[in-house]
Amino acid sequence: MFKATIGNQRYSFDNLAILLAKASPHRSGDVLAGVAADSAQERVAAQIALADLPLRHFLNEAVVPYESDEITRLIVDRHDPAAFAPIAHLTVGEWRDWLLSDATTTETLSQIQPGITPEMAAAASKLCRVQDLIAIAAKCCVVTRFRTTIGLPGRLSVRLQPNHPTDDPAGVAASIADGLLLGAGDAVIGINPASDSPDRTHQLLCLLEEIRVKLDLPTQSCVLSHVTTTLDLIRRGSPVDLVFQSIGGTEATNRSFGISLDLLAEAHAAAQSLGRGTIGNNLMYFETGQGSALSANAHHGVDQQTLEARAYAVARHFQPLLVNTVVGFIGPEYLFDGKQIIRAGLEDHFCGKLLGLPMGCDVCYTNHAEADQDDMDVLLTLLANAGVNFVMGVPGADDVMLGYQSTSFHDVLAVRELLGLRPAPEFDDWLLKQGLLNQDGKVRLSELPSPVRKLMLPQ
Amino acid sequence: MSSHSHDQTVPSAEPRDRLERDAFWERLRHVTPARIGLATTGASLATTPLLDFRIAHARARDAVTAPFDSAAFQAVLASSGQDVLGVSSMASDRREYLLRPDLGRQLAKADHLALAERARPCDLAIVLADGLSPAAVTRHGPPLLEKILPQLTAEGWRLSPLIVVERGRVGIGDAIATALGARAVLVMVGERPGLSVQESVGLYITWAPTGTTTDADRNCISNIWQFGLSYDAAAFRLHGLLKQMFVRRLSGVMLKDDAITDASGRSIDAVEGDDIGFDLQSR
Numbered sequence A: 001m002f003k004a005t006i007g008n009q010r011y012s013f014d015n016l017a018i019l020l021a022k023a024s025p026h027r028s029g030d031v032l033a034g035v036a037a038d039s040a041q042e043r044v045a046a047q048i049a050l051a052d053l054p055l056r057h058f059l060n061e062a063v064v065p066y067e068s069d070e071i072t073r074l075i076v077d078r079h080d081p082a083a084f085a086p087i088a089h090l091t092v093g094e095w096r097d098w099l100l101s102d103a104t105t106t107e108t109l110s111q112i113q114p115g116i117t118p119e120m121a122a123a124a125s126k127l128c129r130v131q132d133l134i135a136i137a138a139k140c141c142v143v144t145r146f147r148t149t150i151g152l153p154g155r156l157s158v159r160l161q162p163n164h165p166t167d168d169p170a171g172v173a174a175s176i177a178d179g180l181l182l183g184a185g186d187a188v189i190g191i192n193p194a195s196d197s198p199d200r201t202h203q204l205l206c207l208l209e210e211i212r213v214k215l216d217l218p219t220q221s222c223v224l225s226h227v228t229t230t231l232d233l234i235r236r237g238s239p240v241d242l243v244f245q246s247i248g249g250t251e252a253t254n255r256s257f258g259i260s261l262d263l264l265a266e267a268h269a270a271a272q273s274l275g276r277g278t279i280g281n282n283l284m285y286f287e288t289g290q291g292s293a294l295s296a297n298a299h300h301g302v303d304q305q306t307l308e309a310r311a312y313a314v315a316r317h318f319q320p321l322l323v324n325t326v327v328g329f330i331g332p333e334y335l336f337d338g339k340q341i342i343r344a345g346l347e348d349h350f351c352g353k354l355l356g357l358p359m360g361c362d363v364c365y366t367n368h369a370e371a372d373q374d375d376m377d378v379l380l381t382l383l384a385n386a387g388v389n390f391v392m393g394v395p396g397a398d399d400v401m402l403g404y405q406s407t408s409f410h411d412v413l414a415v416r417e418l419l420g421l422r423p424a425p426e427f428d429d430w431l432l433k434q435g436l437l438n439q440d441g442k443v444r445l446s447e448l449p450s451p452v453r454k455l456m457l458p459q
Numbered sequence B: 001m002s003s004h005s006h007d008q009t010v011p012s013a014e015p016r017d018r019l020e021r022d023a024f025w026e027r028l029r030h031v032t033p034a035r036i037g038l039a040t041t042g043a044s045l046a047t048t049p050l051l052d053f054r055i056a057h058a059r060a061r062d063a064v065t066a067p068f069d070s071a072a073f074q075a076v077l078a079s080s081g082q083d084v085l086g087v088s089s090m091a092s093d094r095r096e097y098l099l100r101p102d103l104g105r106q107l108a109k110a111d112h113l114a115l116a117e118r119a120r121p122c123d124l125a126i127v128l129a130d131g132l133s134p135a136a137v138t139r140h141g142p143p144l145l146e147k148i149l150p151q152l153t154a155e156g157w158r159l160s161p162l163i164v165v166e167r168g169r170v171g172i173g174d175a176i177a178t179a180l181g182a183r184a185v186l187v188m189v190g191e192r193p194g195l196s197v198q199e200s201v202g203l204y205i206t207w208a209p210t211g212t213t214t215d216a217d218r219n220c221i222s223n224i225w226q227f228g229l230s231y232d233a234a235a236f237r238l239h240g241l242l243k244q245m246f247v248r249r250l251s252g253v254m255l256k257d258d259a260i261t262d263a264s265g266r267s268i269d270a271v272e273g274d275d276i277g278f279d280l281q282s283r
Helices: A016-022 A028-033 A040-051 A055-059 A070-077 A081-087 A092-100 A106-115 A118-127 A130-139 A169-181 A198-214 A227-235 A251-256 A261-272 A304-316 A338-354 A373-386 A409-419 A425-433 A450-456 B015-028 B047-065 B070-079 B094-099 B109-118 B134-154 B172-180 B231-248 B268-272
Strands: A002-006 A009-013 A157-160 A188-191 A221-223 A243-246 A284-288 A322-326 A359-362 A390-393 B084-088 B122-129 B159-166 B182-190 B201-207 B218-224
Touching (some): A009 A016, A009 A040, A016 A040, A016 A118, A016 A304, A028 A304, A040 A118, A055 A081, A055 A118, A070 A261, A070 A304, A081 A106, A092 A118, A092 A130, A130 A373, A157 A169, A169 B015, A198 A221, A198 A450, A227 A261, A243 A261, A261 A284, A284 A304, A304 A322, A322 A338, A338 A359, A338 A373, A373 A390, A390 A409, A450 B015, B070 B084, B070 B159, B084 B109, B109 B172, B122 B172, B134 B159, B134 B201, B134 B231, B172 B182, B201 B231
Parallel strands (some): A157 A390, A188 A221, A243 A284, A284 A322, A322 A359, B084 B159, B122 B159, B122 B182
Antiparallel strands (some): A002 A009
């Protein structure tokens, strides 16, 4: 039982899950789940009680039962007491102060990372304002490698997302050309296939491989099919760089996705055995998003932001190349408007970075949410300041297959120039070699690079 | 000036380069509806493509909030000789439908009885729901059913009446199939409007649906509209999946459509036909 008093009003919260949920900033998904605070004052009361809670408490009370949930077991069994020691004496409120203090540096943060549980990170985020979420995350540095180096300070990478309504190879290739000529694709060229057919997935993987080889592109490719499809294709000899999977923060959510930790481990090992990375072997690509557990009816009464952070425990276990919170994709029943989407994107980035993950964000919204491109500009600009590893590049911000809006190649280019951020170093060199950089180092197309012209118009 | 001429602002670009680039994008725009080769200024979008985007978003917003005339839609379906029944979800209006997907997956109380009256053992319950684009299911429902139903009927499948759902989500098909006593369910639903397409439908099939069915238990064929997946290709793929589903008695991630070939032995890729200039013979 946790308690707080505001004026004459006493508030109590029966357990940690309830306390975390009531302390969450307002969002439609928690209202839908019936776990949100009943009033603005109850929310602050929960935040006051949470601020007084010792971090040690999180090691003794699970929000989802240890016995019935393999993600709780992963979190508890993998917790590193030595890494936790420097913050073991703090309450959540004191930890927020510690995170913001001058003495806490990039190095300190990476040292305590194995001692932080997702629930601790989620708790701290609930006390933070947006500014804090940015300032703390900006101190974190998570670098991963496959064929490019992603997450270095001063860099902002892009997933080139060349989706096509019918997976038409020429159509996909046309969007890839557009993105490359605008400096996108250094995080990954990743296609969401319209079909889950293994044959079609194989065909798209071969297309990506052909483009990568012919253009001598320093990047990695991915077709975002189900992990079982990818595993089969690895066995069939398809050119698989990265293993993609959507993941959630409870075992039951992952069951609804048709996956388990064992299955992910099997796919991870299979892809590792291919040895396709040239400068590193981080090869898992995970996507997440607040609300997926409730959507799968697997939330255990826990708020959606805490569950999102628990998904990062799954990701952390597999040393991924990329973790992407697809923040506004799920719809208004979870994140109603631009305000909720913006805050959620920054919370996810913050929690992921604290937990040592190479966080990216699909800054996005659907047409049934109360949001528009102005909201995306705000979130993109804030995330770039927070040091986000990568964002999406979609032609004209309009995904013609998935039917939602994200960030465009132009959006990323403008933000890179605004903040002086460069692409991944290997990709930056490639842009220079192709003559795509002007004398100021800006990506400006003056002449089509001949390998691109030859590839796209082969006659 | 064309709204699509790429990068108008590079001062050093020779006219010859610009013509070449315009021709390049002109070629590529034939193979994708994606917004490629947009005019820029500096690193940013030029005004014309900026406003093009705003128009498309405004259309999509309007499509989400448009009303669904279920009675008129039922009349259209009935006019082709089909047995039709209209029902509603538990969501009472469009806003509640958007905020409460759980209600969109539950059948309105009164409709349980209406369905129970029509219950008799059948192989496949057929459900058409407005989803997030009422106009999509209104437009594509009748012609798509014309491609799907005759073959199933000819093969002796026992089909339910066509169930039209107001403010329905995919999961409501489970309750409908249960109430009707169907072995499996097919749900056609209006997909979330995008910028390029405000009217597309998806098909979802589920074997032996119950109250505990999850989305991993379903198979989906999405993006069906005039410039997306064609009616023929969708019906072909659906028929293959349905046959496999009934043979293997399951649906979901364990059911893949890789084994599908038509009578001539061609794969689905050949049926859909790519008349593109991109060499893909690396298999």
